[in-house]
Amino acid sequence: MKDFKVYDSEHHTIYHGDAIKTLGVLPRESVDLIFADPPYNIGKKYANFVDKWPSDEDYIEWCKKWLDACIALLKPHGSLYVMASTQSMPFLDIYLRSRLTILSRIIWRYDSSGVQAQNYFGSMYEPILHCVKDAKNYVFNADVIMVEAKTGAQRKLIDYRKKVPAVYNSRKVPGNVWYFPRVRYRMAEYEEHPTQKPEVLLERIVAASSNEDDLVLDPFAGTFTTCAVAKKMKRRSIGIELQEDYVKIGLRRLGILSHYNGEKLCPPEKSYVRKNGKPQIPSNQLTLLERNE
Secondary structure (H helix, E strand, O other), X not given: OOOEEEEEOOOXXXXXXOHHHHHOOOOOOOEEEEEEXXXXXXXXXXXXXXXXXOOHHHHHHHHHXXXXXXXXXXXXXXXXXXXXXXXXXXXXXXXXXXXXXXXXEEEEEOOOOOOOOOOOOOOOEEEEEEEXXXXXXXXXXXXXXXXXXXXXXXXXXXXXXXXXXXXOOOEXXXXXXXXXXXXXXXXXXXXXXXXXXXXXXHHHHHHHHOOOXXXXXXXXXXXXXXXXXXXXXOOEEEEEEOOHHHHHHHHHHOOOOOEEOXXXXXXXXXXXXXXXXXEOOOXXXXXXXXXXX
8 A cells, every 4th residue: 555645747746745655665776866854853843743853863863764765766868956944954964975966054144023033143044055966067057047147247347367458257156155035924925834945946947957857856846836846847747745735735736736635726815904994005106205105
């Protein structure tokens, strides 16, 4: 008997089941890019699951199991991106060093909507490891992820080290500190999930480390943002998710099913009324004076 259910369309597959058990049945060396954003072991509630292990040691041992399974699935030129809490990442970093080449240690920093902490410095970032199987043969599409280079594009400084002095380049490959806002309630992409990652974050990763028709895997799919971005960018995808509530999000976002067990799959309904009872005006309808008040 299978430990999971499978839903698929022509290029996208959803597995409803445990990540480690499901990873174990997928073909070895079949995946081009893996983005792994597991529970962080910090006590958040995901539908019917609370992400708290008996000890830190138990959590790290669990991580090692799915990391090994992911590595086995990567093609020889494949890439693995791993997110984790700031507390756990050092252990995963050390574990992966003898198994893959870590090319970059990325920081995703974001804004805060309120008080982060009062008795210590609050966390305003999450770490991401960018790893590859073969340091001499991997996909990295630098030309499609270029960003503005402020020195050249804005300040127009001259580089006198060149044989013929010229303005610095106006475009560059992003560094390893990325600023993207977190997903907010009134954003169009918002889903009911406690740790949803923004589409722009996945767009940069998918664009950089895969090509059209490549296979992208997310073993902890959550809101299936990785798979939705892969679809938009003409990649194939596999998403694995344990919680039924989130599987339904994936079925809808990927267009696999419109109904699930008789339930029509719809985006979350949002209220645009403040707690004081007054409706909130979308920012694009505010006057300049109102925005600055």
